[in-house]
Each structure stands twice: as structure tokens, then as C-alpha cells.
Amino acid sequence: MTNMRVLLPAALASARIFAADLEVTVEIPRMSVAEYHRPYVAIWVEKPDQTFAANLAVWYDQQTSKPEAGSTWLKDMRMWWRKSGRDLKMPVDGVSGATRPPGSHVVTFRSAKSALASLPPGSYSLVVEAAREVGGRELLRVPFQWPMPAPQPATAKGANELGQIKVNVKP
Secondary structure, three states, X not given: OHHHHXXXXXXXXXXXXXXXXXXXXXXXXXXXXXXXXXXXXXXXXXXXXXXXXXXEEEEEOOOOOOHHHHHHHHHHOHHHHHHOHHHOOOOOOOOEEEOOOOEEEEEEEEOOOOHXXXXXXXXXXXXXXXXXXXXOEEEEEEEEEEOOOOOEEEEEEOOXXXXXXXXXXXX
């Protein structure tokens, strides 16, 4: 019984070493167009070879009178759709949410409570894809290390459908 008491605190301490949060800021630019629709946005993690690792968030129209109608247009986020989306049944608890208005949106993914929990240490890219009805489509990749011994922010800047994307891994 004494050995178990010694091992348990050691196991908990080593688990804390890999605990981290991933803070992501997604800027949706304000556009001066005749017909504006909020973009659908998918946020996911890829391995260095660009294979899918984890879904973090999918923002789409959930306010329609028919809940399944909003999910019809998810396939317009083509890269996400091919890598993961077509295999999901929306909504997904903890992943899907409503579209966001123009502005900066900060979301924090806790390693213990998200798909990050099963992500082994290594190099990854955070991928953000946006598609807008009567608009365009844009995809950005931001490389990061998981987990990080110290906070290290990384950024990417979009040209049309996305503004500044900031990724900060917090140990």
C-alpha cells in the first residue's frame, strides 16, 4: 500500500507536465458588401504531413427553422470537409457552435476537456478555414509545438475571409 501512495503523486505530477491550453484568436473582418453572410469557420489540428489530428471548433448556421439545413453548407469548407467533416454528424458536443459576427473571437481549448487530451507531444499546425455564402473561401495554417514549456505565440494573416489568426500554447 505504501508503494501506491508514492506512485500516485508521481503519476499526477507527470500528467501535469503535459497539461496545456491552446488559446486561439480568430479575426473575422468587417466587409462592405451588398449581401453579407457570416462565414462558416472550422478550426482543427493537423500533423506535419497535413493529416487530420483533431477537431476543435466548427461554427455554422444553427438558427434555421430546420436544424439540419445549416449543416448542408458545411461542405463549402472543402479542406475540413474532406479531412474530417463528412464523417461527423452535426452538431458535435464541445465542437460545434453558431457563426460569429465580424470582430476578434478568442477561444480557449483546455487539454483535459477537448480533443487535445489525446494529442501526443510534437509538431502540429492549427488550421482555420472560412467559407461565406456569396463570398469566398480562405484557409490558414499556423505551426505550433504541443505542449510548449513556455508560452510562444504564433500568427498568420488572412487576405479576405479571415483576418489575423493568433495561436498561443499556454503550459
